[in-house]
Amino acid sequence: AQTIHQWPVAEIKAVGSPLSLGCTIKGKSSPNLYWYWQATGGTLQQLFYSITVGQVESVVQLNLSASRPKDDQFILSTEKLLLSHSGFYLCAWSLWGNYAEQFFGPGTRLTVL
Amino acid sequence: AQSVTQPDARVTVSEGASLQLRCKYSYSATPYLFWYVQYPRQGLQLLLKYYSGDPVVQGVNSFEAEFSKSNSSFHLQKASVHWSDSAVYFCALSPPGTGSNRLTFGKGTKFSLIP
Numbered sequence: 001a002q003t004i005h006q007w008p009v010a011e012i013k014a015v016g017s018p019l020s021l022g023c024t025i026k027g028k029s030s031p032n033l034y035w036y037w038q039a040t041g042g043t044l045q046q047l048f049y050s051i052t053v054g055q056v057e058s059v060v061q062l063n064l065s066a067s068r069p070k071d072d073q074f075i076l077s078t079e080k081l082l083l084s085h086s087g088f089y090l091c092a093w094s095l096w097g098n099y100a101e102q103f104f105g106p107g108t109r110l111t112v113l
Numbered sequence: 114a115q116s117v118t119q120p121d122a123r124v125t126v127s128e129g130a131s132l133q134l135r136c137k138y139s140y141s142a143t144p145y146l147f148w149y150v151q152y153p154r155q156g157l158q159l160l161l162k163y164y165s166g167d168p169v170v171q172g173v174n175s176f177e178a179e180f181s182k183s184n185s186s187f188h189l190q191k192a193s194v195h196w197s198d199s200a201v202y203f204c205a206l207s208p209p210g211t212g213s214n215r216l217t218f219g220k221g222t223k224f225s226l227i228p
Contacts, residue, residue, distance in 0.1 A: 032214060043220045044157075044203065059215070090156055094214045101147060102216060104156040 002027040004105040023091030119219035136204030
């Protein structure tokens with residue numbers, strides 16, 4: 001069975017500090033991977049997607065970057081956090097191909113003060 | 114461009130009553146459509162999906178949804194709700210043929226039961 005793990009579970013960070021959030025998928029090779037951001041009480045906005053190692057496409061510019069260093073790992077980061085970065089970050093995976101629904105991880109709650 | 118509209122920010126019914134959550138979409142062709150549920154402080158879980166064919170699709174926990182091309186809608190329904198159904202429900206669409214599976218979400222409908 002596939003499992004998706006996100007770390008950390010929650011973070012409280014200061015404005016201007018760096019950030020690194022991680023996501024790991026086990027039990028599935030070469031998945032498509034996605035990062036989403038959800039403002040408190042809001043909808044989900046897709047930030048990045050990746051179809052293969054080393055290749056990441058940006059969907060929305062939020063002064064964040066993403067990398068896929070391994071087939072099963074997706075990293076979201078920034079060197080300088082903004083207050084507007086607060087929210088819930090969700091990682092998701094899907095199979096490649098047309099009929100491929102996305103499956104979401106448990107999320108990381110980020111509070112920027 | 115595509116969009117999803119969930120016109121009801123909140124829906125409240127009594128336990129055992131029926132539920133309908135509305136979803137309207139805008140897309141130039143027939144998209145792939147999904148309903149997801151989010152329980153407090155958790156990720157999203159897929160309830161059901163529509164790709165093509167029978168417009169009524171069955172999902173988990175006795176949820177079903179009906180696709181209507183003429184109305185550009187994909188409403189979610191359940192015959193009898195329980196306390197455990199209290200959550201936020203998101204409707205989403207994906208353009209067919211996009212290998213990246215880009216999902217566009219609605220703003221969500223918060224469903225709760227009358228105590």
